Amino acid sequence: MSMANERIYNFAAGPSMLPLEVLEQAGSEITNFGGSGMSVMEMSHRSKVYLSIFEETKANFKRLFNVPDTHEILFLGGGATLQFAMVAMNLISRTGKADYAITGSFAKKAYDEAAKHGDVRIAVSTADCNHTRIPTQEELNIRSDASYFYYTANNTIYGTEWKYTPEVPEGVILVSDMSSDILTRPVDISKYGIIFAGAQKNMGPAGVTVAIVDKSITGNALPYTPVMLDYAAMIKGDSMHNTPPCWNIYMLGLVLKWLDKQGGIEGMQAIKHDKAKLLYDFIDNSKLFNCAVVPEARSDMNVVFTTGDADLDKKFAADATKAGMSNLNGHRSVGGMRASIYNAMPTEGVKYLIEFMKKFEQENG
Numbered sequence: 026m027s028m029a030n031e032r033i034y035n036f037a038a039g040p041s042m043l044p045l046e047v048l049e050q051a052g053s054e055i056t057n058f059g060g061s062g063m064s065v066m067e068m069s070h071r072s073k074v075y076l077s078i079f080e081e082t083k084a085n086f087k088r089l090f091n092v093p094d095t096h097e098i099l100f101l102g103g104g105a106t107l108q109f110a111m112v113a114m115n116l117i118s119r120t121g122k123a124d125y126a127i128t129g130s131f132a133k134k135a136y137d138e139a140a141k142h143g144d145v146r147i148a149v150s151t152a153d154c155n156h157t158r159i160p161t162q163e164e165l166n167i168r169s170d171a172s173y174f175y176y177t178a179n180n181t182i183y184g185t186e187w188k189y190t191p192e193v194p195e196g197v198i199l200v201s202d203m204s205s206d207i208l209t210r211p212v213d214i215s216k217y218g219i220i221f222a223g224a225q226k227n228m229g230p231a232g233v234t235v236a237i238v239d240k241s242i243t244g245n246a247l248p249y250t251p252v253m254l255d256y257a258a259m260i261k262g263d264s265m266h267n268t269p270p271c272w273n274i275y276m277l278g279l280v281l282k283w284l285d286k287q288g289g290i291e292g293m294q295a296i297k298h299d300k301a302k303l304l305y306d307f308i309d310n311s312k313l314f315n316c317a318v319v320p321e322a323r324s325d326m327n328v329v330f331t332t333g334d335a336d337l338d339k340k341f342a343a344d345a346t347k348a349g350m351s352n353l354n355g356h357r358s359v360g361g362m363r364a365s366i367y368n369a370m371p372t373e374g375v376k377y378l379i380e381f382m383k384k385f386e387q388e389n390g
């Protein structure tokens with residue numbers, strides 16, 4: 026096989042690797058899905074054949090992620106970023122107030138978006154240590170009359186994750202952006218009013234955003250809210266108020282079937298934790314590489330590390346590309362390196378990276 030046909034280990038933070046068997050299945054069905062004579066991309070979203078894909082995907086999502094009947098699963102457009110506005114426009118009218126944990130730049134963006142609609146306050150911020158840690162429950166200063174409390178479960182850029190579910194005062198709705206860790210660990214969804222995530226890390230190609238919404242908290246959108254941003258309207262239309270991202274939902278469906286074969290969420294949780302541990306153990310024992318994130322806050326999804334020398338970090342990412350690994354450079358705001366090891370990154374990919382790091386250390390340490 027020529028190099029041009031070989032797949033590489035892609036450590037990108039999103040869009041990210043998809044399981045090979047998912048891509049192959051999609052490829053085999055790309056011009057004619059299940060004898061329908063057409064691609065999923067060409068089908069009416071109201072057709073019987075498409076509706077069966079849609080319903081199956083939704084049912085599998087519900088079963089795999091253990092979504093209770095109180096909550097609706099929505100397939101939306103606009104990415105996670107549009108949810109920053111949608112959350113605020115749907116929930117803040119309850120008291121006019123909302124509190125945010127600022128543990129990274131996406132949390133800050135969500136906060137800025139919400140601030141357009143009400144009295145929004147920072148419940149805690151980790152900016153003073155460049156977001157290398159996660160706050161404790163005791164640090165969360167949540168107003169008892171906040172409409173909701175918002176946090177980013179996994180901070181993609183900084184490589185941290187909340188290892189606990191924050192507790193909120195009675196009556197305060199819990200909201201979380203799980204873009205970079207959804208479908209990687211079990212979540213007690215009953216504790217949340219809204220969970221949302223863009224698909225392009227753990228779920229499929231960019232273009233569909235999943236929102237899991239407690240039906241009882243909808244119906245209070247601000248009067249100027251566009252209908253497309255009103256959860257109540259999206260629930261009423263079963264994500265088909267307009268044309269949904271049909272093909273992306275189909276791709277999510279294929280990823281869910283693959284996830285089932287990995288032992289579902291529990292199976293994936295063990296796999297992803299073992300993968301991350303291999304990498305962190307190596308970094309902690311290395312003389313060249315180090316990870317600035319405090320051990321108790323380290324993300325299993327995004328592993329950030331550095332040599333402490335910006336030029337050497339650049340050489341690392343360049344040499345890694347030559348060795349068949351892409352996107353190992355850290356986010357431009359942090360520098361260093363970042364290995365995003367979402368669900369579809371095989372354990373062999375992480376082992377291959379570690380072998381490369383060993384060699385790089387010998388040659389450059």
Ligand SMILES: Cc1ncc(COP(=O)(O)O)c(C=O)c1O
Nearest residue numbers: 104105106131181202204205223
């Ligand atoms: C935690 C988190 N939230 C939000 C976003 C923004 O997602 P989108 O590009 O789908 O709007 C990202 C993207 O990387 C992310 O990692």
